[in-house]
Amino acid sequence: MGYRIFQPFVGARNDGEYVSYPKYRTHLSLDGGQNINKPQQRVLRNEPHYRVHHAKGAFMNTHSSSGYGRTMGTNYAVYRSHMSNFGEFNDSKKTDLLNFNEKQTMQSLNGRLASYLGNVKSLEEENVWLEKKICDWYENNQGFVFPDCSQYFNIIMDLQGQVFSVNAHNANLTQEIEDGQMTTEGYGKNYEMELVMRTKAEEELCHYYGLLENIQAESQALDLHTQYLEEEILHVKKTSQEEITCLQAQLGTRVDVEVEPAPSIDLNAALSEIRNEYETLMKRNLDDVENFFHEMISELSLEVSSGIEQIQVSSNEVTGLKLCVHTLETELRKQLSMITAHESTLAEIHEHYGSYLSHFQGLIHINESHVAEIQSTLKQLTYEYDIHMDLKTSLEKEIEAYKYLLDGHDTLAHTRYFRDVSSGLLSSRNPSWEMTEVTGQFCSEGDEDTSEQI
Template identity: 25%
Template sequence: MSAPRSGYRSVSMSRTTGSSVGSYKRAGRTGFPLSASPMGMDAFDFSQSTALSNELKIVRTNEKEQMQGLNDRFATFIEKVRHVEQQNKALEAELGALRQRHAEPSRLADLYQQEIRELRAQLEQVCAERERAALERDAAEEELHKAHERCDEEARRRDEAERTLQAFRKDVDDASLARLDLERKVESLLDEIGFLRKVHDEEVAELTSVIQASQVSVEVEVAKPDLTSALKEIRAQYESLASKNLQSAEEWYRSKFADLNEQASRSSEAIRASREEVNEFRRQLQSRTIEIESLRGTNESLERQIREMEDRHNHEVVGFQDAIGELENELRNTKSEMARHLREYQDLLNVKMALDIEIAAYRKLLEGEETRLSTGITYPISSIPSFNYQSRIYPTSTKISKKERVEDEDKPIGGSDNSASKKGDSGETEVVTSKN
């Protein structure tokens, strides 16, 4: 609106004629503060904000890559956990089969030992996997700590961006105030130009009336053609001087007005750029806030899953330890039962040996008596000595092979045959025993 107004005023000024030296000096005095006023407005330097936005973009891409890596590690960790769970289920199935197997009467202790060795190997494997899972958990916790540090760094950068944004807002407000001040100054200058034009028109009218009055008085008093030409020359000089003053003043005001318009346009462009940058910072702040919230949710879910896995593994380890303790108790009970059966078997074997010795002794006596009766020869019969049958003690080891048992069963019989009776050439019977 100000540009057409100035054009209209310039046209009206070109139509007017005549001025005075006093008005020119007054215009110069009023225009001097405008030329000396601080009009230069430095353009905003956004290189720092551009570098900050580029750095934020780089950090965002790095965070995306790190999040992808963490997701891949988490997927592998879940697969390992599933594999461990499948192994635990297989171990539980084997443990159930072992319990069913051990519920029945066992014949061999080697099976128990083999199963215990396998279970211990599996337990060691599970413990090793648990240690690996613990190491992976520690690595995940370290990555989580690093993610926390990155989140804190991003929060710090966000705070710095907010502070920079506040500073930019302050600069924008200052620029808006400066623009309003410049607009007010432009309006005041335009009003002053109008006032000066009115004063100039009035002065020109007064000078014209004075010149006409002086011309009339000269014509009345002295009617000479030389005065008229002199007045015309003076009028022409004054008119040329007034036109020059008007042109110089108009050019000066036009240059000042152009400078003000240029500064206002620069200020508006700077304000628009700062607003765009503020909007960009707001969008980045919202995206960073959303990413931080998602990272916090992921962090909480990972910590919860880690705690659940630790609890589940602890329960499984406790269950395996209880199962191993039960199997060891069953093995000890089985060993004690086998030892008891072996002792009973040894006692019965000793009784059998004693009975075999007595039967062999009585058989020899009967055969000798029959021989004496059939031949009619009387043999002196010595009194039968009292026997003390010492029971043979066998080792109470749980691992006794069938060969040793057969040898133990065969040795007393052969020994009784070899040591029970011996016949001499004279027909006397000798019983070899241990006397009291």
């Protein structure tokens, strides 16, 4: 775990410059524990801490000073050497007044510096405590790592692709089924037309069978009538012969009558002719009827055979279409069952991942609330840290001001004294030279153009 701690200011100097400024250092703990290097407090050694300061006043007077002191205490040993070159104003009264003001100012500055150093120490301890608290919080509140759900996204994409392919295949099957239904309807219409034609042919055939039966019945009736006529002729011949015989028996002995009758007609020959003519006519009619019947039968047989062939072809096609429709219906039921199974599986997957998503969303909301709390806590800690840093900066600036006063007090005092004498406004109660601190700037009310930035 990586964190940052604040290294307090240690106050060491090297070659007249400050070193070991406050730093943020990142420490990496390999075992996951707390790895805080507590800053050790240092006490400045009794050696010069400030570089030699040279300044020139408003009246071209030169001033140099060097300070020796021990921090974290109230006793300071200050050695100052002053060199002043300003005409005839170096008398004993001015020197006594100046020394009195320096002692009083140094006592007050030493007291304020001791209090400020105590405040700095307490702020450093509080800063270390805050940094430790922040590190403990980071250790106790580690970030939540979301699981990798990319593999589930790939599975979902594969299932969606399968569903799309099954839908496309089902659409193709539906189109094929519709085409098969249209073809079946066309074959059904053709079958109905052929069936109507067959019915008409069968009706005509039945009519012709009736005509043939009527002709056969008439032929049988004519045969019976011919037989009856033949029997009647035989009966007439027999009767006439008996009568002739009887008459001959009665008149044979008494009267011999010779009559030359006209030549009689040969009934047998006449009957034979009539029979022959009738037989010829019957035979001709029968031949005509048989020829007509055979012609009609041949035509009907041709039509019936062609119709039967067409019916067989149509029945075969209908059977094949029925088998195809049955196969397609079976495949459709299978695909519908597969679609239902896939839809149920997809619904279960959606429900499963929906529960996962709701769970993750709950975790996200919880983590967001934790992050919001952390951010608010961090903002508060940052605000407190900024306040402490501002306070520390102001204290450092005030310390710099004290250093400046320690280094340049005589020059400022001589300058104030000489200006007061030259203007005739010298007053111990209300001096005209006042030092004010505004973000590290020192200015004089008597001379607004002269300012110095530390």
